[in-house]
Amino acid sequence: MTLPQRRLALPMTLAVLLFGANAAWAQRAMTLVDLINVPRLSAPQLSPDGRQVVFVQSEANWKVNRRVEQIWRAGVDGSDVRQLTYGPEGASSPRWAPDGRSIAFLARRGEAGETQIHLLPVDGGEARALTAHPVSVSNPAWSPDGAAIYFLASDPKTPETIAREKAGDDVIAFDEDFKPQHLWKVTVPDGRTERITAGDFSVTEYTLSPDGSRIALHRGPSPLFGDGDQAEVWVMDAAGHNATQLTRNAVPENAAAFSPDNAHVLFLAQANAAFDFYYNRNVFVVPAAGGPARLLTGDLPHEVTAAEWASDGRSIYFVANMGVHSQIFQLDPSGGAPRQLTSGNHTLGDWTLTGRAGRHVFILDQPANPGEVWTLALDAGAEPQRVTRIFDRVLQDFRLPRQERIEYTGADGVRVEALLFYPLDHREGQRYPLVVQTHGGPAASDKFSFGRWGNYVQVLTAKGYAVLQPNYRGSTGYGDDFLRDMVGSYFKNAHVDVMRGVDHVIGMGLADPGRLVKMGWSAGGHMTNKIITFTDRFKAASSGAGASNWVSMYGQSDVRTYRTPWFGGTPWQKEAPIDVYWEHSPLKYVANVSTPTIFIVGGEDVRVPPAQSVEMFRAVRSNGVPTHLYIAPRQPHGFQELRHQLFKMNVELDWFERHAMGRPYVWESAPGDPVQSASPTASSGRAGQWR
DSSP states (O other): OOOOHHHHTSTTOHHHHHHTGGGGOOOEEOOHHHHHHSOEEEEEEEOTTSSEEEEEEEEEETTTTEEEEEEEEEETTSOSOEEOOOOTTOEEEEEEOTTSSEEEEEEOOTTSOSOEEEEEETTSOOOEEOOOOSSOEEEEEEOTTSSEEEEEEEOOOOHHHHHHHHTTOOOOOTTTOOOOEEEEEEETTTOOEEEOOOSSSEEEEEEEOTTSSEEEEEEESOSOGGGGGGOEEEEEETTSOSOEEOOOSSSOEEEEEEOTTSSEEEEEEEEOTTOOEEEEEEEEEEETTOOOOEESOTTOSSEEEEEEEOTTSSOEEEEEEOSSOEEEEEEOTTSSOOEEOOOSSOEEEEEEEETTTTEEEEEEEETTEEEEEEEEESSTTOOOEEOOOTTTTHHHHEEOOOEEEEEEEOTTSOEEEEEEEOOTTOOTTOOEEEEEEEOSSSSOOOOSSOOOTTTOHHHHHHTTOEEEEEOOTTOSSSOHHHHGGGTTOTTSSHHHHHHHHHHHHHHTTOEEEEEEEEEEETHHHHHHHHHHHHOSOOSEEEEESOOSOHHHHHHHSSOOTTTHHHHTSOTTSTTOOHHHHHHTOGGGGGGGOOSOEEEEEETTOSSSOHHHHHHHHHHHHHTTOOEEEEEETTOOSSOOSHHHHHHHHHHHHHHHIIIIIOOOOOOOOOTTSOOSSOOHHHHSSOTTTTO
């Protein structure tokens, strides 16, 4: 696909470098900066007539040290690709007006400092701010008649609070320092704002009914992530009256949506039919007038990640995580087995269904493509159609690793899936160092995809490493028994599954047992902490945002719901199962550690707070094992600043190369920084090609 000439003329855009200056370059391995600089597409939205799609494209901006999102538009056939927004702070959450003539989006512009809803005419013209809310807004949704846009916003600070903060009298009450989040509406012609909900609760999600007369929503005691299990499904009139609670349980729920006739509400919950917690996420339907909820996907051995009603109410479409891949399914709500509509080695994300257009739209992430926009017609037998071609030249310009699914026998005879990445210059019969990466969650799974800066498989394989990503016990997509193996015993089989995968790759003749490396983030960091206390087979390890002491972790983290089932109760209750918590804490067995290990964590991480890494680091160091702890200021659970992302990859590669390979490593520099060495990567002039 050739992009419009006017887009090619834009200086220093992705299009110039990707489709122009890149053309004459020979295929080469990716660098760390290359990987960070890869654009990302997200949030595709089909126009009401199905002829156009808007989406968000984010690009790395090293001057501001973060990714900046802008909104783009393309014909559904891939034609007329153009950028719509250019503000320095970026733009997000595009939403088509029902008449298709304008697009609402979120942006922070001017001196206000708050994110507001803006309107942009599709046929040209300047965007205008629709809201001037005192606090930032989120989750915009058009009313079906186009007369108003609903949104979520927290209650503003009172003048008294602002005055106290200005005076430095700003002591907070921990876990109480929040404002409730409520639903609002702004009328499009005049920008008049109206409050829809009020009270001692927070609206965490909402969806308008197809006719705009009713709203399905999730209401909880607070907007805090840790209170998510206390949020329930409610329905009410569009004006906020006649609110009715539909669920009463202690299970996280999301995605509530009215059926086309307003008679039923669909929602997702991590529960079984009895609403017991800690199961693969399922589809439920409940009468809108109240009554028992009905489980529709009880026989599905996978995890549902998103679901929506068909416009005629006769079908429910959903996306299922099937382990190493995800697919679209169709389900008859009256009964019967779901029907799989897509197939292939890919991850399917940001999926929505546009009933009026009769199409699905989604991002398809593949091993050789970071994720283009695709659509799928609802017609029987329809095939997915690609919309964008932003990454057509990835295969031409870069050497990418071979990625394949492998299967092996886990700890107790259970089938375990994994993804295996081969070194770029792999030769049959030769053994290579192996990096073992374990995913976060742990209720998640590694899937076929291009990857991200967090795992940088393209760079690892270019340096001669093979990479193993095992979907160990506790992963989603493999049925409830597989997921619930951690209930009552976190490290029962999960870590053994990982090591069985290592032995399998060694048995294949690929991995060198004398050059093993372990890394992971979040639950992958928990696993790294466990592995280094369990075996001395690894030559180097990196633990990212990992838990070390489950007792202290329970009180430090912003979420506890998912951890209570693992250990059989809380550590605070009468006759608390402290022995179970401590038995599964890596810190208990830290004296066994001999693997040189570094620890990395964000300074503002509330999910797995820095104290967990501090405990593990100090214990490892006191026992004389080579170690370092790196804390990235300002960073939450996932690093956002580009230089911190680059540091994380550089310091890990340095550690792995030194301890597993016995060779020096030259750090990559950020674009514009002085080159740290005359290495081929740094001096090629191509490390920042995606800029």
